[in-house]
Amino acid sequence: MTTTTPTAAASAGPAVLADTRTMLGRGVRRLIRYPSLTIMLVGIPVVFLLLFVYVLGGTLGAGLVPGGGRADYLAYVVPGFLLLTVASSGQGTAIGVAMDMTEGIIARFRTMAIHQPSVLTGHAFGAVIQNGAALLVVLGVALALGYRPDAGPLGWLGAIGLLLLVVLAVTWLSMALGLGAKSVETASNAPMVLMLLPFLGSGFVPTESMPTVLRWFAEYQPFTPIMETLRAFLTGTTPGGLDAASALGWCVLVIAVGYLRSRRLYTRSR
Incomplete structure (x- = not known):
């Protein structure tokens, strides 16, 4: 029977934090060393934002608000593009994890006296930093185009x-998809379905304008309540109770499933 001494237990916490910090530093250095992927992931939402606002915005804005125009449509679609940015970044996360799994670095990590889950949490925190930078760029472009959110302090905090x-x-x-992929190419394609969900939801047009079957899917898929709640926060209104609860529930569910699946795949591949 193995027992854990008080000294070992007390030192475990700092060791875990140190290992996670090291893996996070590795992820950040990779982002800095290979910026092309981040630029591509940010570029896709920015290009689509410009196309939708300047090519379609006048017509779709008039359909949203009587007498409306591009400014009205821009105010409507920003939440959709923020979600599209996050979905695009998921591709980079899956690729990074798959590269680690196929290039042998994970095997090297397993021979080292480190907290093994820190490899995954390092990727996760690195992705949060990458997403934060990408979201700031997309939001900055939207502000440059004339987007003016009405959110107060609580609204921004909620958003x-x-x-x-x-x-x-x-x-x-995305990490679970990357860990389960057989190659980097497969990992790069697996999260692409997430990029379709903002388009097949309320991100760019109201669901009421869609055909019946597509409207049913759009109303019940995960991104729609998230976008509606985010839109309410940014416009300074109170989110609908059902939308907010659904948004929170979907996020918690996917985090739990993705985390457990990632841990299982990482452990099983040892």
């Missing part, structure tokens, strides 16, 4: 908290 939960949910799900 930031919700985005953090979404980032963690997409990150852990």
